[in-house]
Amino acid sequence: MAIKKNGFIPSSAPEELNNVLKAVASEWGDKIQDMEEFHVIPLKGAMTNEVFQINWPTIHDDLHQKVLVRIYGEGVELFFNRDDEIRTFECMSKHGQGPRLLGRFPDGRIEEFIHARTLSAADLRDPEISALIAAKLREFHNLNMPGPKDVLLWKRLRTWLGHAKKFCSPKDAKDFCLNVLGDEINVLEKELAKDYQEIGFCHNDLQYGNIMMDEETRAITLIDYEYASYNPVAYDLANHFCEMAANYHTETPHLLDYSIYPDMEERRRFICAYLRSSGWSDVLELLHEGNEPSDAEVEQLLIDAEKYTLANHLFWGLWGIISGHVNKIDFDYLEYARQRFQQYWLSKPLLLGS
Incomplete structure (x- = not known):
């Protein structure tokens, strides 16, 4: 081109x-x-x-x-x-x-060309904008898309692992622990996939650059559906929370800062706004209707989303390895992958035990 x-x-x-x-x-x-x-x-x-x-x-x-x-x-x-x-x-x-x-x-x-502004990393932390995103995400998850409604996450992880192994040198494969990731994916599927979990049409790439807002109407638009598929909605929430550690408009866009990962109250506030919504975007009116989810419902989705951050780290870690070998865009994909895998190994004992 x-x-x-x-x-x-x-x-x-x-x-x-x-x-x-x-x-x-x-x-x-x-x-x-x-x-x-x-x-x-x-x-x-x-x-x-x-x-x-x-x-x-x-x-x-x-x-x-x-x-x-x-x-x-x-x-x-x-x-x-x-x-x-x-x-x-x-x-x-x-x-x-x-x-x-x-x-x-x-x-x-x-x-x-959508006449709205693309959000910034800081916008995701604004409580009002965050509530609007939560309501839009609920609407997105409720879409009835054609084709099978099967969860794609685990199949995609296994396929990407196969691609990553083909691209990596023996040294890189060892550094990235690719030889054990098949077992890790099996463990995650067993521990995370539960019958009670809601399955919806998920965006799967909820970084701020894929979210736009009309400044006049405050309407939110989600764009770029390359990775969209049916998945547990908790996985999509986890993806959005993980993206709050990123800022892709700095001199080092590949670096992640998990010290600014949203705390418990910020995640709970987002999940409450998500569960209150029936999918339409007028959050302010919705909040005054008293359509409050139960504490148990909020806590369960909060727990599930936090556990699904583990699957997110593997997903984007494998993406980083593959992209580092095939994509020419100026981005340090392999260092990005290292950070995602590092966070996986740090978080797993806290979220799943041993």
Whole structure:
């Protein structure tokens, strides 16, 4: 992909992308004569794909159209099936969730540009915004998506472990303890998977960069569904809590700070807002209805989510190993993986005993 990362799309950009962009512009009544009219702004924070905002002038000189172009990262077929992800994306659009799909080309796609701001790491700690996210997440989990409703987590972990073993040298495999992770996955599935747990359509990548908010309406939108699947909802809550230790917009975006992992009261507040919600986003009205979950319900989900952080650490640790060998994005994937595995081994005795 020869897309220019600052300024304009050059004439050397893939013809398919040029043609799809021109088609989108034409559909909106804008006649683009020269590719120099497309202005490109790289967007930071993505770690699986490269993402760009592309603007062009409308027939009214003082106005501009905006779209988002997503260039698929290398090796993503090891993590998920792109056709399945596109079907999920289109289905989400039909449910009124996320951006619309505007066009596709071999190396990526063009999406509707959402006029909302992407959240920051600090936003996740704002109690009001956190409650809005919790309500939106409840709505997301309640979506009725096509296909089987089976939990994908354990199968995916075992598949990724196989990929990681193929990529790693004997030394790295030993350093990452890959030889024992199969047994660890078995233990986690036995200890964590319980019949009473709610299974829902989970996002599975709830970092702040995948959450957007309309400043006027305060509406929350979850984006980027590459890893979405049916899973225990406690796993998705755990994923969100783990992401609060990250800030991907620093000079060292791969470094995690578990000293700022949300404390018990912060996690309990999020889970209470989640359980109060029936899935619609007007949290303030909802909070005044007195629809309080029982203490037992809150405590059980709090315990389950904390245990599922272990599965999250293995999930993203394996992702880091594989990404470090196939993805060219400027991110220290292997060091990220080391931190996730380190946190796994530190947390396991506290959460599961020996």
